[in-house]
Amino acid sequence: MTDFLNYLILGLTRGSMYALIALGYTLVYGVLQLINFAHSEVFMSGAFGSYIIIHAVVGDGKSLPWFGVPLVFILGLGSGALTGAVIAWSLERVAYRPLRRRGAPKLAFLISAIGMSFFLSQLAGKLFNRFTNNQFPTYFQQNRRVLSIAGADVSVIQLTLIVTAVLMMLFLDRLVSGTKLGRSIRGVAEDAPTAALMGINIDKTISRTFIIGGALGGAAGFLFGTAFTFSNIMGFLPGVKAFAAAVLGGIGNIRGAMIGGLLLGVVENLVPTAPWNGHAWIGIGWTDVVAFVVLVLVLVVRPSGILGERLGRAA
Amino acid sequence: MRTQSLAKIAVVGMVGVLALTACSNSKKSGSGLGGGASSSGATSGGTYTIAFEGPLSGDNQQLGINEVNAAELAVKQANAKGDLGFTLKLLKADDVGDPSKAPAAAAQVLQDNTVMGVIGPSFSGATKAVGNTYGDAGLAVITPSASNGTLQTLGFKTFHRIIPNDNVEGTQGADWLARKGLKKVFVVDDQSDYGKGVADAVQNELKAKGVTVTRSSVDAKTTDYGAAAQSVKSSGAGALFYGGYDAQAALFAKALKAVNYAGITAGGNGVKSSVFTKGAGDAGNGWYFTCGCLDATIAANAKQFTADYTKAYNTPPSTYSPEAFDATNALIQAIKDAKAKGPVTKASVLAAVNAVDYQGITTEVKFGADGEPAGATTVSLYTQKAGQIVSVGLLKDQS
Numbered sequence: 001m002t003d004f005l006n007y008l009i010l011g012l013t014r015g016s017m018y019a020l021i022a023l024g025y026t027l028v029y030g031v032l033q034l035i036n037f038a039h040s041e042v043f044m045s046g047a048f049g050s051y052i053i054i055h056a057v058v059g060d061g062k063s064l065p066w067f068g069v070p071l072v073f074i075l076g077l078g079s080g081a082l083t084g085a086v087i088a089w090s091l092e093r094v095a096y097r098p099l100r101r102r103g104a105p106k107l108a109f110l111i112s113a114i115g116m117s118f119f120l121s122q123l124a125g126k127l128f129n130r131f132t133n134n135q136f137p138t139y140f141q142q143n144r145r146v147l148s149i150a151g152a153d154v155s156v157i158q159l160t161l162i163v164t165a166v167l168m169m170l171f172l173d174r175l176v177s178g179t180k181l182g183r184s185i186r187g188v189a190e191d192a193p194t195a196a197l198m199g200i201n202i203d204k205t206i207s208r209t210f211i212i213g214g215a216l217g218g219a220a221g222f223l224f225g226t227a228f229t230f231s232n233i234m235g236f237l238p239g240v241k242a243f244a245a246a247v248l249g250g251i252g253n254i255r256g257a258m259i260g261g262l263l264l265g266v267v268e269n270l271v272p273t274a275p276w277n278g279h280a281w282i283g284i285g286w287t288d289v290v291a292f293v294v295l296v297l298v299l300v301v302r303p304s305g306i307l308g309e310r311l312g313r314a315a
Numbered sequence: 316m317r318t319q320s321l322a323k324i325a326v327v328g329m330v331g332v333l334a335l336t337a338c339s340n341s342k343k344s345g346s347g348l349g350g351g352a353s354s355s356g357a358t359s360g361g362t363y364t365i366a367f368e369g370p371l372s373g374d375n376q377q378l379g380i381n382e383v384n385a386a387e388l389a390v391k392q393a394n395a396k397g398d399l400g401f402t403l404k405l406l407k408a409d410d411v412g413d414p415s416k417a418p419a420a421a422a423q424v425l426q427d428n429t430v431m432g433v434i435g436p437s438f439s440g441a442t443k444a445v446g447n448t449y450g451d452a453g454l455a456v457i458t459p460s461a462s463n464g465t466l467q468t469l470g471f472k473t474f475h476r477i478i479p480n481d482n483v484e485g486t487q488g489a490d491w492l493a494r495k496g497l498k499k500v501f502v503v504d505d506q507s508d509y510g511k512g513v514a515d516a517v518q519n520e521l522k523a524k525g526v527t528v529t530r531s532s533v534d535a536k537t538t539d540y541g542a543a544a545q546s547v548k549s550s551g552a553g554a555l556f557y558g559g560y561d562a563q564a565a566l567f568a569k570a571l572k573a574v575n576y577a578g579i580t581a582g583g584n585g586v587k588s589s590v591f592t593k594g595a596g597d598a599g600n601g602w603y604f605t606c607g608c609l610d611a612t613i614a615a616n617a618k619q620f621t622a623d624y625t626k627a628y629n630t631p632p633s634t635y636s637p638e639a640f641d642a643t644n645a646l647i648q649a650i651k652d653a654k655a656k657g658p659v660t661k662a663s664v665l666a667a668v669n670a671v672d673y674q675g676i677t678t679e680v681k682f683g684a685d686g687e688p689a690g691a692t693t694v695s696l697y698t699q700k701a702g703q704i705v706s707v708g709l710l711k712d713q714s
């Protein structure tokens with residue numbers, strides 16, 4: 001039971017990261033019917049952007065007074081989100097808008113996205129370094145226990161990750177369902193030409209959608225980097241998993257992306273470690289396989305994902 | 316319908332990204348040309364080149380730098396002595412420690428007709444990739460650090476190494492763990508040639524000693540070792556052995572500390588480095604490392620080497636520096652032997668390497684028919700104490 005809870009917490013931590021990134025895929029898919037494969041690099045850039053700021057503030061790591069820790073953390077989150085938003089916005093300007101203007105086929109967008117993904121990843125490698133285990137400076141005791149549920153410990157960093165991610169998701173949910181901007185995003189997603197006739201500026205809306213998705217992805221990059229490590233190739237695996245999570249929940253569906261992300265994180269931690277005769281049944285070496293087998297099984301039963309497609313209707 | 320066909324495109328795209336990104340894991344491949352050997356004391360006996368192949372950039376560059384500096388030092392010292400009758404040069408070929416980059420590095424080495432022997436490759440995977448290339452070219456290869464236990468069986472015609480292989484190291488490591496009276500040991504590998512080899516050796520020997528082994532593999536691209544660490548802890552194993560490299564082991568160490576794993580934690584020679592101590596920080600304290608390598612800072616017969624190395628590179632020699640120094644000196648000795656008998660060619664140098672008997676600072680360098688060290692080899696145990704790697708002693712003496 002304790003083990004189960006331990007893995008569940010690990011799964012929720014990882015799942016909340018997937019969910020944050022998945023939102024970026026789903027939002028863009030909603031308005032453009034395009035998988036923005038460069039989104040994993042938006043995530044990566046968020047980690048590097050926030051590292052520069054955090055490093056400037058705390059140097060190589062030191063103990064901060066109690067009120068300093070949340071301040072630095074929020075600063076990191078903000079700078080990560082800002083970097084992500086700027087990169088995503090530029091991506092749309094450079095890689096997608098020119099294609100959209102010329103009415104290019106969807107495949108051209110995909111190639112463009114993959115090209116930008118390589119470009120950004122290699123650029124970060126060139127600008128910073130190509131080590132795979134860069135770490136943020138430590139400015140708080142990440143592994144201190146904050147609470148214990150039935151013998152399973154939850155550490156500061158796990159709780160922070162989950163709470164921050166959930167707060168950001170709630171914020172996004174409100175933003176999309178309750179504000180004018182959200183209404184225009186939903187409008188464009190449902191029927192872009194009609195939305196344009198109703199006076200919605202499509203270009204602006206798409207741009208803002210990229211900014212929102214990028215900010216979430218960049219913030220996720222900061223959280224991921226703080227909890228684990230960051231590198232110029234960090235985006236690939238979480239990016240693919242988050243894309244899978246978005247498809248799992250129903251691509252284009254915001255709540256679907258959240259549920260899909262959390263579910264994928266939990267499943268890929270619980271299933272391979274499920275005990276059988278006193279040891280792990282499948283083994284942690286199969287984590288990624290399990291994640292994609294689950295994706296395939298869900299899509300066989302529900303081809304449009306758990307909550308179904310289309311941003312406009314379900315959100 | 317529209318969205319459905321788009322989803323299909325997306326899946327195709329995802330497969331594409333998967334395939335492409337597998338190749339994009341590339342690291343900077345610096346041009347390795349331009350050996351730093353001085354030509355002082357040169358005579359008119361021609362110029363021969365010793366090539367070094369190993370990681371000089373990327374994640375694992377520290378190991379390559381440890382080795383190439385020692386090789387360079389050996390070449391410089393040999394030239395400075397002035398009794399060679401020829402001039403030596405060093406060619407540095409960067410393979411990033413990556414099997415897929417090794418062929419390019421080997422091609423660079425083979426382009427230079429004055430190359431009479433290769434020090435390296437540093438890594439087992441890279442050695443597997445180019446062992447036949449060098450073998451077909453008839454170029455003698457002496458690796459100071461590729462320790463995979465199958466390399467000598469693959470029919471590489473010119474392969475030599477001066478260190479005990481992973482079967483020897485893993486077996487002794489497993490014996491040491493078994494002597495601790497553990498009932499259950501968790502063995503994890505990183506799915507690399509080196510990691511699997513050493514993990515297999517440890518697992519087989521532990522099983523032979525009646526210890527229960529739980530075996531697991533964690534891909535070396537993993538960033539989150541939370542689940543792996545948790546399963547080690549949940550298994551109730553008294554010790555963890557990690558077969559893999561330093562950068563990943565550091566992450567694993569941190570995750571193990573996060574779950575308060577209290578058992579013995581150990582790794583092979585791939586973990587013993589400053590990359591591990593720096594990456595793991597406090598979490599690395601108490602880790603053990605088995606290594607068929609000499610601690611140059613404490614070994615009596617390596618004092619002069621340690622002083623020279625420190626003077627030349629402003630840092631003390633580290634893992635596999637003394638071995639690379641010995642390998643290079645043995646190769647230089649072989650070129651001298653070849654010259655004494657006749658013209659220096661790749662074939663005559665290879666014959667001389669096969670027959671060499673050179674007393675180095677780590678061991679007496681001579682090779683068996685399969686290229687394995689024929690002299691006595693030792694495996695040492697190291698541990699991390701307060702952020703520094705310190706020697707514990709010979710592994711077979713530890714209880």
